[in-house]
Amino acid sequence: MCRWAAYRGEPLYLEELVTSPAHSLIEQSHCATRAKTATNGDGFGVAWYGDHPEPGRYRDILPAWSDCNLKSIARQIRSPLFLAHVRAATGGGTRRDNCHPFVFGRWSFMHNGQIGDFEHLRRPMESMLDNDLYSARTGTTDSELLFLLAMQFGLDHDPLGAIAEALAFIEQLASHLERQVLVRFTAAFSDGHDLYAVRYASDWKAPTLYAAPMGPSGGYCLVSEPLNDDDSAWVEIPDGTAVIVGENGVDVRLFSTQGTPVRKYRSA
Template sequence: MCRWAAYRGEPLYLEELVTSPAHSLIEQSHCATRAKTATNGDGFGIAWYGDRPEPGRYRDILPAWSDCNLRSIARQIRSPLFLAHVRAATGGGTRRDNCHPFVFGRWSFMHNGQISDFEHLRRPMESMLDNDLYAARTGTTDSELLFLLALQFGLDRDPLGAIAETLAFVERLADRLGGQPLVRFTAALSDGRNLYAIRYATDWKAPTLYAAPMGQSGGYCLVSEPLNDDDNAWVEIPDGAAVIVGENGVDVRLFGTAEVEARECPLADTPRAELSA
């Protein structure tokens, strides 16, 4: 499983999350403590917002602990909103376009989790994308495809609703094709104004998510695991919850897919053998 950290608030240097803390994201890349795998060495990425509406991004396939450029960038870049990710691949090769965060327009997205039996679901999932979103798919991961589906389903209008519809679509598609609808999803995303995070799983075993205040003016940090040993500073976000960090502070809400209206997939009735061909 991957590890990630995200921040929104007064401008901070990226190193405040990525390199400086005792259990920084770089430390977690080779010594994670609250994940199934301690090593997350299949690449890394950062996305940050500045004066332009779209985010800047830097990704590479090197382990985060071995990239001196990452340390230099994190020390120099100061941003009020950024996402950082270290990858432990569960699907998709170790290549730059499979490294998080993924970006499209002003949106950035990163994910920790998995879709069971993804190879049988991939083609019908891709069939739901409009041409411009399909053309934007450069990697092979389930994470990138979930992000593009959320954009297809109205991320600009209703971010949490679009994510819920995306996950509900995947669950129903798996059920329709005779598979086991298993989705584990802990993700962060941003439009450059608000920071969103969701922790959700069909089996109530979603990857971890923690939150803590950071900075002097109401900033907030969301992470896969705490950046230090101060347990009193970190609150674990429960499974089945969403977090919004915006101008007015932090809002935590219930999150689920049960009430989402079903959306039809044109390939949903195609035999499994043909989808695998």
């Protein structure tokens, strides 16, 4: 499993999440306390928004704790909205293209979780993508493909609806192919304006998600595990929940794939 942190609010330096806290993301890369695997050393990445619609991004295959460039960048880059991720690979090789966050246009996306029997579902999932989205796929992870599938299903117009349809499609596809129906999905994604997060699992065992206020005025942080030992500051987001952090604060909603209309699988 992976660890990630995301922020939206008044501009902060990336180091406020990535390097400075007692349980910063770099600390979690070699000593996570609320994950099945304590070490998340299969690469890292950060995506941030500034003066352009599309996010900036920096990724590498080194463990986050050993990359001096990451510490330098985190100290210098200041952003109102950013995503950061350290990877513990459950599928796909250790290569830069498999490191989160993934980006397409103005969207950025990072994920902690897995798709059961992904090797048997990958090809029919890919066949649902239009040519431009299929061509945008450069890595081999289930996370990147799930992100592009959500783009195909309308992430631009209905972010939570597109994620729900993508997850429901995977569950129904697995059932149709008589494979394991298992999706574990705790993810953060953004269009540069709002920050979204979803915690969901088909077996109700989704990876953890916590939230807390951060920054000088109305900012909010979403993380895989708390960045410090102040338990009173962090609220655990329940399984089956979506969170939207926007201009007007935080909106928390129930999230489910049940009853989600799903388009039919098309053969390649």
